[in-house]
Each structure stands twice: as structure tokens, then as C-alpha cells.
């Protein structure tokens with residue numbers, strides 16, 4: 233996947249406001265004779281973010297949790313975890329949620345905060 237495709241994926245899958253993002257991009261392209269921003273200037277941060285998260289952004293389990301959270305909040309995420317519909321590794325205290333939360337791949341499924349496991 234080249235960088236353009238990665239950003240396209242990000243806009244479609246991960247961006248909170250994909251329509252606005254595309255409109256902004258078109259504006260940058262056509263508003264002026266020359267693009268105001270280079271691709272790196274416009275999407276360098278996104279590419280960096282994608283790279284840092286291992287290239288694959290969120291996996292489908294995290295994405296599902298994120299959608300559930302947006303739809304029904306913390307409670308719905310807990311329900312789906314308890315129903316076995318979301319994968320998780322363990323329950324652990326999340327400082328961000330201020331309660332026990334399902335932890336998946338070292339991050340809270342509810343708020344996505346990274347949980348530093350205490351060495352036992």
C-alpha cells in the first residue's frame with residue numbers, strides 16, 4: 233500500500249469527519265493555482281500516526297469497541313465484552329475511566345488509554 237492509499241484508508245476508516253476531510257483536501261487542491269501544502273505537510277502526521285500504531289491502525293476488535301463506545305458508551309462496551317463479542321486480555325484498573333476496564337493489547341477498550349501493567 234502506498235502512502236496515498238494509506239491516507240485514503242485512514243480518511244474512510246478512521247477519520248472522525250471524512251466528508252470534511254475530503255472537502256478540505258479538494259479545497260487545498262483547487263482553491264489555488266498551486267497546492268498550498270505538500271502531501272507530507274498535509275498528511276505527515278497521519279502517516280506518522282499510522283506508522284507508530286504498527287501500520288495497521290486499530291485492529292478490528294479495537295475498531296468494534298470504538299464503534300460500540302460511540303454508539304452506546306462505556307456500558308455497551310462492557311456488555312459486549314461480557315457477552316463474549318469483544319476480545320479482551322484481562323480486566324484491569326484504567327486511570328482514565330477510573331474503574332476496572334477490559335484491557336486488550338495493553339490498552340483500555342473503552343478509552344484506548346495505554347495501560348501500564350504493574351509488574352507482579
Ligand SMILES: [Zn+2]
Nearest residue numbers: 326329340343
Ligand atoms: Zn479506560
